[in-house]
Amino acid sequence: xxxxxxxxxxxxxxxxxxxxxxxxxxxxxxxxxxxxxxxxxxxxxxxxxxxxxxxxxxxxxxxxxxxxxxxxxxxxxxxxxxxxxxxxxxxxxxxxxxxxxxxxxxxxxxxxxxx
Amino acid sequence: xxxxxxxxxxxxxxxxxxxxxxxxxxxxxxxxxxxxxxxxxxxxxxxxxxxxxxxxxxxxxxxxxxxxxxxxxxxxxxxxxxxxxxxxxxxxxxxxxxxxxxxxxxxxxxxxxxxxxxxxxxxxxxxxxxxxxxxxxxxxxxxxxxxxxxxxxxxxxxxxxxxxxxxxxxxxxxxxxxxxxxxxxxxxxxxxxxxxxxxxxxxxxxxxxxxxxxxxxxxxxxxxxxxxxxxxxxxxxxxxxxxxxxxxxxxxxxxxxxxxxxxxxxxxxxxxxxxxxxxxxx
Numbered sequence: 001x002x003x004x005x006x007x008x009x010x011x012x013x014x015x016x017x018x019x020x021x022x023x024x025x026x027x028x029x030x031x032x033x034x035x036x037x038x039x040x041x042x043x044x045x046x047x048x049x050x051x052x053x054x055x056x057x058x059x060x061x062x063x064x065x066x067x068x069x070x071x072x073x074x075x076x077x078x079x080x081x082x083x084x085x086x087x088x089x090x091x092x093x094x095x096x097x098x099x100x101x102x103x104x105x106x107x108x109x110x111x112x113x114x115x
Numbered sequence: 116x117x118x119x120x121x122x123x124x125x126x127x128x129x130x131x132x133x134x135x136x137x138x139x140x141x142x143x144x145x146x147x148x149x150x151x152x153x154x155x156x157x158x159x160x161x162x163x164x165x166x167x168x169x170x171x172x173x174x175x176x177x178x179x180x181x182x183x184x185x186x187x188x189x190x191x192x193x194x195x196x197x198x199x200x201x202x203x204x205x206x207x208x209x210x211x212x213x214x215x216x217x218x219x220x221x222x223x224x225x226x227x228x229x230x231x232x233x234x235x236x237x238x239x240x241x242x243x244x245x246x247x248x249x250x251x252x253x254x255x256x257x258x259x260x261x262x263x264x265x266x267x268x269x270x271x272x273x274x275x276x277x278x279x280x281x282x283x284x285x286x287x288x289x290x291x292x293x294x295x296x297x298x299x300x301x302x303x304x305x306x307x308x309x310x311x312x313x314x315x316x317x318x319x320x321x322x323x324x325x326x327x328x329x330x331x332x333x334x335x336x337x338x339x340x341x342x343x344x345x346x347x348x349x350x351x352x353x354x355x356x357x358x359x360x361x362x363x364x365x366x367x368x369x370x371x372x373x374x375x376x377x378x379x380x381x382x383x384x385x386x387x388x389x390x391x392x393x394x395x396x397x
Contacts (some may be wrong), residue, residue, distance in 0.1 A: 051373065054183065
């Protein structure tokens with residue numbers, strides 16, 4: 001089971017980093033520092049979101065779209081907070097942090113559902 | 116050169132004899148790590164079952180040891196169970212493959228009821244079978260004949276017969292039903308397995324064979340259970356009071372995963388805070 005779980009977390013995080021990293025780049029984020037923020041934000045939120053949802057479906061015995069949406073909303077709120085926090089500093093260039101958090105997460109979640 | 120070719124040809128011939136030859140492959144999942152680990156302990160079943168679990172649902176898990184939910188079936192859902200495995204507590208688990216997603220899942224067989232099939236028919240009426248070799252009537256050559264799961268089944272497969280009478284399938288045993296029709300059992304014929312043919316009327320449909328009413332067929336498992344549980348709750352409401360059978364997940368593993376994730380999050384959060392503090396200082 002542990003290999004299954006590690007694979008689940010690993011694949012989810014990798015996909016998220018790829019999608020959100022690409023979105024961030026297209027959004028206008030350049031430079032290692034800025035992209036590092038995006039990477040760390042997703043390493044912070046994604047495994048936790050996956051864990052919470054996995055525990056839910058184990059104990060509830062079913063998948064639930066509303067629960068997924070709620071978890072994603074919390075993730076978006078956290079990412080907005082962090083991106084805004086860094087955007088306020090002149091040394092980081094994170095344009096439109098709210099939009100970035102929303103678009104990146106909607107896309108990564110959508111692609112995850114399709115796959 | 117010629118000698119080399121001869122040697123290679125001989126080797127090839129030997130290899131052909133050494134390779135296992137199977138006329139019909141038995142399907143096995145290729146992406147189920149639990150099955151791969153317990154392959155020798157799994158029993159081939161390949162029968163259809165109806166879901167009948169507590170709270171009107173049966174939960175399909177990743178494996179008998181992994182509580183990750185693959186799907187949820189409402190009671191009444193019919194699914195094919197290909198293999199079963201019995202855990203150390205004696206709980207029998209059945210494996211199902213979703214052909215759309217090609218994903219396997221495992222369910223407690225306690226919550227699955229067998230759909231009446233040729234095996235159930237043999238359990239119920241086997242003592243009335245007669246071992247005899249009988250061919251399907253010659254006049255059916257070149258036409259379609261109805262193959263039934265068992266005498267009294269409602270659906271059939273129409274199978275084209277060979278043009279020549281000599282190639283007609285042979286029935287290994289026969290049975291006479293309630294209406295007096297003689298049936299022949301065919302174990303295998305051109306990819307079709309375990310079917311019955313009405314030898315008297317090979318192309319008669321259900322209403323022709325049973326004009327008055329459908330013959331009664333009762334799975335013997337259901338008969339045994341209802342007689343031994345006479346004081347239990349009714350069949351429509353499976354025991355709601357009992358705890359649902361779930362995979363015996365290793366709590367230690369779950370705890371470890373939680374700690375790992377929290378550790379990663381903590382470290383990442385610390386890294387982000389560190390970056391922020393650095394900028395604040397400057």
